[in-house]
Amino acid sequence: MFQHDVIIVGGGLAGLRAAIEASALVDTAVISRVHPLRSHTKAAQGGINAALGNAEAGRDDNPDKHASDTIKGSDFLADQDAVELMTRIAPECIFELEHWGCAFSRTDEGKIAQRPFGGAGFPRTCYGADRTGLYLLQTVYEQSVKRNVKEYQEYFVTALIVDEASCRGVIALDVKTGELVPIAAKATILATGGAAWIYSISTNSMINTGNGMTIAYRAGVPLKDMEFIQFHPTGLYPSGLLITEGARGEGGYLVNSKGERFMERYAPKAMELAPRDIVSRSIQKEIDEGRAFENAYVHLDLRHLGREKIVTGLPGIREICLLFAALDPVEKPIPIRPAAHYTMGGIDCNSNCETSLRGLYAAGECSCISVHGANRLGGNSLLDCVVFGKIAGQKASEFAKSVTGGTDQSLVQSFLEREQKRVAAFQKANGTEEPSTLRDEARAILTAKVGMFRSGQALEEALEDIRRLRARFSKLRPLNLDNVFNLDLIRAFEVEAILELAEVITASALARKESRGAHVHLDFPQRDDERFLKHTLAHYTPSGPKLDYAEVKITRYKPEVRKY
Numbered sequence: 001m002f003q004h005d006v007i008i009v010g011g012g013l014a015g016l017r018a019a020i021e022a023s024a025l026v027d028t029a030v031i032s033r034v035h036p037l038r039s040h041t042k043a044a045q046g047g048i049n050a051a052l053g054n055a056e057a058g059r060d061d062n063p064d065k066h067a068s069d070t071i072k073g074s075d076f077l078a079d080q081d082a083v084e085l086m087t088r089i090a091p092e093c094i095f096e097l098e099h100w101g102c103a104f105s106r107t108d109e110g111k112i113a114q115r116p117f118g119g120a121g122f123p124r125t126c127y128g129a130d131r132t133g134l135y136l137l138q139t140v141y142e143q144s145v146k147r148n149v150k151e152y153q154e155y156f157v158t159a160l161i162v163d164e165a166s167c168r169g170v171i172a173l174d175v176k177t178g179e180l181v182p183i184a185a186k187a188t189i190l191a192t193g194g195a196a197w198i199y200s201i202s203t204n205s206m207i208n209t210g211n212g213m214t215i216a217y218r219a220g221v222p223l224k225d226m227e228f229i230q231f232h233p234t235g236l237y238p239s240g241l242l243i244t245e246g247a248r249g250e251g252g253y254l255v256n257s258k259g260e261r262f263m264e265r266y267a268p269k270a271m272e273l274a275p276r277d278i279v280s281r282s283i284q285k286e287i288d289e290g291r292a293f294e295n296a297y298v299h300l301d302l303r304h305l306g307r308e309k310i311v312t313g314l315p316g317i318r319e320i321c322l323l324f325a326a327l328d329p330v331e332k333p334i335p336i337r338p339a340a341h342y343t344m345g346g347i348d349c350n351s352n353c354e355t356s357l358r359g360l361y362a363a364g365e366c367s368c369i370s371v372h373g374a375n376r377l378g379g380n381s382l383l384d385c386v387v388f389g390k391i392a393g394q395k396a397s398e399f400a401k402s403v404t405g406g407t408d409q410s411l412v413q414s415f416l417e418r419e420q421k422r423v424a425a426f427q428k429a430n431g432t433e434e435p436s437t438l439r440d441e442a443r444a445i446l447t448a449k450v451g452m453f454r455s456g457q458a459l460e461e462a463l464e465d466i467r468r469l470r471a472r473f474s475k476l477r478p479l480n481l482d483n484v485f486n487l488d489l490i491r492a493f494e495v496e497a498i499l500e501l502a503e504v505i506t507a508s509a510l511a512r513k514e515s516r517g518a519h520v521h522l523d524f525p526q527r528d529d530e531r532f533l534k535h536t537l538a539h540y541t542p543s544g545p546k547l548d549y550a551e552v553k554i555t556r557y558k559p560e561v562r563k564y
């Protein structure tokens with residue numbers, strides 16, 4: 001058995017930022033199913049928000065305006081105290097990263113450059129060309145190495161170790177040997193990233209299956225607001241690869257097959273820089289109403305920006321277009337359509353990143369604090385990871401320091417044996433169901449019936465379909481029995497998580513009989529603050545999620561109808 005004061009599951013931006021903080025106080029380890037530098041954060045392109053006021057047009061920006069934009073963008077479902085905390089400490093968190101050497105792009109004066117992003121009143125998004133996530137991840141990784149944070153690379157966590165009231169660590173599969181090992185801890189932070197890959201048209205990488213969320217869920221911690229899935233307006237057609245909002249921030253136009261800049265119809269003031277929920281819906285409407293190319297996509301046109309701006313400001317986007325669409329955006333418009341991108345919901349926790357289970361914390365995309373409410377603004381997720389990663393690290397290490405006494409060996413042993421039985425059950429499978437088929441069917445059902453526009457009938461059908469898939473999951477074909485890098489076994493864990501989350505997302509969506517942010521219910525097209533200005537909480541039961549609700553924290557910003 002391994003043992004640490006604080007363990008962090010996840011080596012992305014949130015996990016490593018937490019590790020930097022926790023390691024200042026106690027013995028800290030990071031567990032990651034991939035090398036930390038392969039975490040999904042590296043794919044983030046456009047930037048990270050903070051009201052620095054560095055751009056000429058942003059001189060009047062401040063944290064209050066950042067909070068106001070974020071809360072309005074969230075369609076008033078965000079907890080306002082948490083948003084105010086995040087926007088207040090955003091500038092100091094960015095300067096900290098700058099001092100650690102993060103390669104931000106610069107203004108002519110040598111300050112951190114900032115670009116406009118959707119739903120923001122000022123150019124507020126700090127960036128490193130269109131590779132911001134990579135630069136941030138490299139920065140925090142270097143700092144964690146400098147602090148001798150212990151790493152468990154290629155360990156796949158399957159469960160938490162829990163006594164009656166507290167989390168005592170995790171059980172992880174050492175992917176290199178196939179051995180299940182307990183890693184005990186006084187405090188545990190989940191920073192396992194998002195789940196948007198569970199939709200078939202997605203900007204996410206294949207490891208974003210949300211299994212970290214289900215680990216908490218099964219241990220009794222509710223999942224919050226899971227019905228709110230963000231569809232990014234500009235997924236490359238047909239692959240879904242992300243074309244950053246930074247492309248519109250730099251001035252890109254959205255154009256339909258009639259040559260119209262159609263955002264004029266939907267958000268005449270903000271145009272292409274309205275919040276993502278609005279832009280995505282507008283694109284989908286253009287497609288559905290027959291004003292798309294090949295009935296499938298619209299154009300993102302960057303040509304008027306000129307070669308210099310595209311080559312220096314958006315080099316990664318140009319490369320993606322050249323490699324995956326065989327076109328140069330300097331010369332041709334980019335075919336795009338919305339793609340599932342981000343999970344606004346996640347593991348329920350407060351602004352100290354504490355969950356309902358003592359000693360268990362969550363940060364980053366797997367968590368729901370909630371600072372994004374029903375719709376996240378671009379550039380606020382990397383910020384969420386940095387701010388709340390830091391807070392999670394602080395709070396977890398302080399808690400760990402206060403814990404006395406050692407680990408209960410018999411408790412650890414009983415969880416180890418439980419997970420060994422779970423693996424043995426997978427290994428004894430003798431049915432006919434192919435895990436990847438169940439996975440693909442679940443992704444297709446979510447895309448078709450729990451997508452951007454939802455109806456009661458489609459959601460009911462989806463719930464039944466997903467429950468049928470869950471029943472089929474108990475009849476898997478015999479799995480590969482190898483110990484070394486047994487990806488077949490890991491896939492089985494992933495598919496189990498995908499089916500579980502698909503059920504939670506669908507049940508939560510079905511119960512929210514209103515339209516708010518990214519959740520558009522065709523039978524209930526209006527926002528209904530009286531009945532639904534509240535967070536959905538999904539609790540695990542063996543027969544499916546049990547839902548209840550929690551209050552939204554309102555401080556200064558009265559819910560109003562959003563206009564852009």
Ligand SMILES: Cc1cc2nc3c(=O)[nH]c(=O)nc-3n(C[C@H](O)[C@H](O)[C@H](O)COP(=O)(O)OP(=O)(O)OC[C@H]3O[C@@H](n4cnc5c(N)ncnc54)[C@H](O)[C@@H]3O)c2cc1C
Nearest residue numbers: 010011012013014033041046047157193364365379381382
């Ligand atoms: C293409 C793309 C571009 C984006 N661009 C931006 C942007 O410009 N600005 C912005 O603000 N946001 C952006 N986002 C969103 C943002 O990048 C993510 O929300 C954020 O990076 C998530 O970071 P994280 O630390 O929470 O998780 P991740 O970086 O996804 O890391 C998750 C970690 O958890 C580990 N893990 C998961 N499950 C297990 C397990 N069972 N056992 C062990 N380890 C596990 C993984 O190995 C990984 O290390 C973008 C998202 C995408 C998809």
